Amino acid sequence: MSALLGKKILLGISGGIAAYKCAELTRRLKDQGADVRVVMTNSAKEFITPLTMQAVSGHAVADSLLDPRAEAGMGHIELAKWADLILLAPATANLIARLRAGFADELLTTLCVAAPAPIAVSPAMNMEMYLAPATQENINVLAQRGLHIWGPGKGPQACGDIGPGRMLEPDDLVTRAIDFFNPEKPILAGVNISITAGPTQEALDPVRYISNHSSGKMGFSLAEAAQQMGANVTLISGPVHLATPAGVNRIDVLSAVDMHQASLQGLNDCDIFIACAAVADYRPEQVADQKMKKQQGVDDLTIKLVKNPDIIADVASANDNTFCVGFAAETQDVERYALDKLKRKKLKLIAANDVAKSGQGFNSEKNALTVFSETERFAITLADKKIVAQQLLAIIAQQYFAG
Numbered sequence: 001m002s003a004l005l006g007k008k009i010l011l012g013i014s015g016g017i018a019a020y021k022c023a024e025l026t027r028r029l030k031d032q033g034a035d036v037r038v039v040m041t042n043s044a045k046e047f048i049t050p051l052t053m054q055a056v057s058g059h060a061v062a063d064s065l066l067d068p069r070a071e072a073g074m075g076h077i078e079l080a081k082w083a084d085l086i087l088l089a090p091a092t093a094n095l096i097a098r099l100r101a102g103f104a105d106e107l108l109t110t111l112c113v114a115a116p117a118p119i120a121v122s123p124a125m126n127m128e129m130y131l132a133p134a135t136q137e138n139i140n141v142l143a144q145r146g147l148h149i150w151g152p153g154k155g156p157q158a159c160g161d162i163g164p165g166r167m168l169e170p171d172d173l174v175t176r177a178i179d180f181f182n183p184e185k186p187i188l189a190g191v192n193i194s195i196t197a198g199p200t201q202e203a204l205d206p207v208r209y210i211s212n213h214s215s216g217k218m219g220f221s222l223a224e225a226a227q228q229m230g231a232n233v234t235l236i237s238g239p240v241h242l243a244t245p246a247g248v249n250r251i252d253v254l255s256a257v258d259m260h261q262a263s264l265q266g267l268n269d270c271d272i273f274i275a276c277a278a279v280a281d282y283r284p285e286q287v288a289d290q291k292m293k294k295q296q297g298v299d300d301l302t303i304k305l306v307k308n309p310d311i312i313a314d315v316a317s318a319n320d321n322t323f324c325v326g327f328a329a330e331t332q333d334v335e336r337y338a339l340d341k342l343k344r345k346k347l348k349l350i351a352a353n354d355v356a357k358s359g360q361g362f363n364s365e366k367n368a369l370t371v372f373s374e375t376e377r378f379a380i381t382l383a384d385k386k387i388v389a390q391q392l393l394a395i396i397a398q399q400y401f402a403g
């Protein structure tokens with residue numbers, strides 16, 4: 001699992017020819033699970049377009065201190081606080097000089113002055129400019145202030161010179177970022193997590209039941225990823241055809257009532273409860289002891305259903321200390337319904353998927369989620385459920401430890 005998973009990286013691009021590599025750099029950082037937001041100086045836009053960077057990062061590019069619309073979204077101080085790391089790549093001689101002097105003359109320099117986050121500088125310029133005493137002195141001052149200087153590399157330059165001044169390649173910068181964040185211990189080490197997964201079966205008689213199409217893949221992917229992140233995982237699973245992930249303690253159940261009971265047992269030790277199961281809302285009131293017979297001449301059959309317990313709502317109200325995360329599969333008005341569930345069931349987070357979209361969610365290999373807390377929202381773009389599980393757990397871990 002990558003140390004960049006869930007890390008918020010603010011990529012600051014200034015105006016050097018190496019800016020064209022920033023699309024690739026963003027892709028590589030995102031491949032590792034990082035969330036990347038891009039800030040560009042005006043001259044950077046001469047080398048790569050904000051539209052390209054928006055497309056690869058998945059977020060609008062920020063470039064102005066004085067744009068009221070951008071400020072109404074994620075304002076510059078919020079953006080400064082958001083970052084876990086500011087990566088300035090390419091950092092031109094001009095940007096480095098302005099950083100040294102403490103300028104706040106455009107958005108990127110202002111963020112560098114305002115941000116509490118560590119800053120990594122990846123110099124990129126012509127070798128003469130790099131070796132100039134002013135640049136060398138500026139870089140030394142930044143290093144003394146605790147900024148991280150990544151590069152430059154040596155080699156052929158755009159101007160034809162050969163020497164130091166090339167921006168490190170995207171892969172090298174990703175490696176530097178991974179080394180920078182590399183955690184001493186897995187992020188969920190020692191945390192007890194219970195996860196419900198799969199469908200439930202609500203018996204009508206000994207051979208028939210009411211159920212749904214849930215495959216259990218999302219819940220099992222979460223169990224596997226949580227175990228790999230160091231958690232002690234209990235997987236409470238409805239009937240599915242999936243192998244138990246290594247190191248996970250699995251409890252098999254059939255009905256919602258069984259899942260409810262298994263979930264409430266051992267709740268005192270449960271730090272995080274994730275309800276991924278597609279629980280039947282209702283069950284037949286009567287379960288026939290014998291197989292129900294077709295009756296001659298009777299064309300209608302009415303089965304009375306009664307409501308099942310709401311497992312996650314009961315877990316959340318039974319133990320205030322358990323951090324509860326629910327799922328919301330919606331076909332319309334996803335945000336409104338998800339936020340309503342978050343409040344009603346007293347959850348800390350809810351992961352909403354739009355099951356009306358084809359190729360994601362129920363019984364699919366892929367999923368895309370929007371995760372809501374009371375005050376924040378996080379987007380996880382369409383990917384294999386294993387990747388989505390890692391990203392969701394990174395968000396859960398961050399929120400769990402923050403609060």
Ligand code: C5P
Nearest residue numbers: 275276277279308309310311312326327
């Ligand atoms: O109310 P709804 O079924 O849409 O809520 C979905 C969330 O609540 C999921 O996290 C699901 O696992 C959980 N749930 C539950 N017990 C139920 C119904 C839903 O834990 N009886």
